[in-house]
Every structure is written in structure tokens, then in C-alpha cells.
Amino acid sequence: MSPPSKPPRTDLAQVPQWARQLTRLLDGAIRVPGTDIRVGLDPILGALLPELGDALTGVLALTLLGVAYRERVPKWVLLRMLLNIGLDSLLGAVPLVGDVFDFAFKANDKNLALIERHRGDPASPATLGDKLVVSAAVLLAIALALLPILVGVALWRLLLSNAP
Numbered sequence: 001m002s003p004p005s006k007p008p009r010t011d012l013a014q015v016p017q018w019a020r021q022l023t024r025l026l027d028g029a030i031r032v033p034g035t036d037i038r039v040g041l042d043p044i045l046g047a048l049l050p051e052l053g054d055a056l057t058g059v060l061a062l063t064l065l066g067v068a069y070r071e072r073v074p075k076w077v078l079l080r081m082l083l084n085i086g087l088d089s090l091l092g093a094v095p096l097v098g099d100v101f102d103f104a105f106k107a108n109d110k111n112l113a114l115i116e117r118h119r120g121d122p123a124s125p126a127t128l129g130d131k132l133v134v135s136a137a138v139l140l141a142i143a144l145a146l147l148p149i150l151v152g153v154a155l156w157r158l159l160l161s162n163a164p
Helices: 017-027 041-048 052-070 075-092 097-105 107-118 128-161
Strands: none
Touching: 017 041, 017 052, 017 107, 041 052, 041 075, 041 097, 052 075, 052 097, 052 107, 075 097, 075 107, 075 128
């Protein structure tokens, strides 16, 4: 059974309207005719301006992180939002595959939902999912940082074992 959701905070102002509009612009401004599918400027700019478009939309996405900080979102959630932005920017820069990823992932929608769920109480517990995502990303980063060292050690041992 899932824990009960927190009631919305009434003592705080709503998330700024410009943040909602930016999110909609980046992730769902245009409806694909004849469907309920929406696409925003994030995948479009990424396709039209490779790398530059993804960098631009990544910087725009960082403004939501500023909103989250101002709304006193817990640190675990801020880290998760930063991972969403990083993943969207990094994978979005990969030609073709990145455009499809940008179309499907919608990091800004995810981050706006995180702000709305956690705003106003930095001491509120982050969800287990938030902690797992951040922890997995940290472990992956450590593993990727150690990989060249491990490969270097293995190559060094191989060279020494074959030395005359």
C-alpha cells in the first residue's frame, strides 16, 4: 500500500506561471495533429541545432532548478532534478537517438511535477525513488570514473606478463 499523499500547501504561492509556461514550451507546446501526443521546443531545437539546441534547452531547464531551490524543495529532490536535466542534455546531444529521447523523456515536465510535490518543506522526506535515482547515478559516476583506471591496470599487468 502506498503512503498517503501530502495535502497541497495552501500557505505558499503557486509555482510561478512563467515556470509552467516554460515547461509547456519546452516539453509540450505543439500537439501532433490527430493524436494526444505533444512535442515542445526541446526535441525540435535539438534536431534543428545539434548540440547548440540541447545546450540552450539545458540552460533553460536549469531555471526550474532555481525555482525549486526558492520553493525550498529537499536536497535529494534537487539532485534528482539536476540528474533529469543532465540526462536530457547529455543524451539529447546524441544525433537522432537524442531527438527521440528528448521527445519521450520530457525532463521539464518531470521536474515541474517534483517541484509541485515537494515544495515548501526542505525537511520533508524525499521519496525512496528520489534517493534510489540519485544513489544509482552516483554509483554509476564512480564506476565510470574508475573504469579507465581498471582498464589501465589490466593493460599494465598484461604488458608485464608478456615482457621478455
